Amino acid sequence: MSENLTYEKVNKIFDVGGKNPVHALCDVSFTINSGELFCLLGPSGCGKTTLLRSTAGLETITSGKMLYGDVDISTIPPYKRNIGMVFQSFALYPHMNIFENVAYGLRVRKTPEAEVKRKVTEVMELVGLQDELKRNPSPTALSGGQQQRVAIARALVYSPDILLLDEPLANLDAKLRRYMRAEIRRIQKATNITTIFVTHDQEEAMAVGDRLAVLRKGVVEQIGTSDELYTQPQNSFVANFIGKMNFFKAEIENIDGASALARVKGTGFAETVDRSRIHGSFTKGSSALLGARPEQLIVSKALPQRPSLPGTVKIIQHLGQFVRYEVEMEGDAASAIFEIDMGGLVVDIKEGEKVNVSLKSSLASLYEAKEEA
Ligand SMILES: Nc1ncnc2c1ncn2[C@@H]1O[C@H](COP(=O)(O)OP(=O)(O)O)[C@@H](O)[C@H]1O
Numbered sequence: 001m002s003e004n005l006t007y008e009k010v011n012k013i014f015d016v017g018g019k020n021p022v023h024a025l026c027d028v029s030f031t032i033n034s035g036e037l038f039c040l041l042g043p044s045g046c047g048k049t050t051l052l053r054s055t056a057g058l059e060t061i062t063s064g065k066m067l068y069g070d071v072d073i074s075t076i077p078p079y080k081r082n083i084g085m086v087f088q089s090f091a092l093y094p095h096m097n098i099f100e101n102v103a104y105g106l107r108v109r110k111t112p113e114a115e116v117k118r119k120v121t122e123v124m125e126l127v128g129l130q131d132e133l134k135r136n137p138s139p140t141a142l143s144g145g146q147q148q149r150v151a152i153a154r155a156l157v158y159s160p161d162i163l164l165l166d167e168p169l170a171n172l173d174a175k176l177r178r179y180m181r182a183e184i185r186r187i188q189k190a191t192n193i194t195t196i197f198v199t200h201d202q203e204e205a206m207a208v209g210d211r212l213a214v215l216r217k218g219v220v221e222q223i224g225t226s227d228e229l230y231t232q233p234q235n236s237f238v239a240n241f242i243g244k245m246n247f248f249k250a251e252i253e254n255i256d257g258a259s260a261l262a263r264v265k266g267t268g269f270a271e272t273v274d275r276s277r278i279h280g281s282f283t284k285g286s287s288a289l290l291g292a293r294p295e296q297l298i299v300s301k302a303l304p305q306r307p308s309l310p311g312t313v314k315i316i317q318h319l320g321q322f323v324r325y326e327v328e329m330e331g332d333a334a335s336a337i338f339e340i341d342m343g344g345l346v347v348d349i350k351e352g353e354k355v356n357v358s359l360k361s362s363l364a365s366l367y368e369a370k371e372e373a
């Protein structure tokens, strides 16, 4: 029976010769449900690999617990944890054929030969390499995508309780990467093995995961489905990491239980923000960031009816379903470069021209100013 995997106040401190120890994981606490495909997302150096290696037992955590069901696995040696791991570099054995690469974990476990054959065949079918298995070459004779499948098969063959994938697609080209995202979802759903998929690519995490955790500097910033993270980011870091968020620098002019009135400093640009979109605690006079997604803003040449701020169009990009305007905002009332997505080309606006930027609808959100991304 498969169980939930729970992290309880997990800390990992790397002691690097006495000075400036690295606090790689800070009170990490969350639960991954049995059978879930869970993504760990965050910029390089935020602690993703450290959490995976700690789960596998390749690092010893400084404090906290890691529970598989009711059992604390943090003191169990790695070879007794029954965890499969796939590394970014694939880490296949070039001197062994692909059968032996995949069979490795079974041989270590002293599995009878007939069962080795049956299990390797089964898992190679699952990852779509049945034809390659018949030829049985060295992994070096395979393409990058096929090598990645061998690495996944090798981790799955002994039916691990947990599968850990550390940036498994990072070494593949862009097109194959997009294809393999769907493959990984298919394979995970077919086996139902609890899986942690690590990536620094937000689009990949949103496409692959049932749920995601966003990690920054060893701290879990938010956990939720792709949709929850995109539509209800809890702070400005998540807001700008999951998709783009443009920020106006504002001040709270009025606040009550229902809404807040935020004014962009020194301008006539003010917006009422509904309580459901206020993230953080504010009082009258506090500084705040007023955030708007690219599709929530409008660029126009003529002064719009709604309050607006001036900027200069730097770049216009046609991106199929929409046209993206990169606008350099004037003064310091806003983060320097805005991205604004319009449904189509605005005919009278050219690169290098001055425009007015306004909010399309009252869907802007408020975030605390101190945590600007
Ligand atoms: N063995 C180690 N010794 C010292 N510092 C380490 C070690 N491994 C990782 N770190 C540091 O811990 C932090 C998290 O690293 P890592 O988990 O590899 O991040 P990510 O996988 O998200 O890029 C970084 O600051 C990194 O430099």
Ligand SMILES: [Mg+2]
Pocket (backbone or CB within 6 Å): 048, 049, 050
């Ligand atoms: Mg890493």
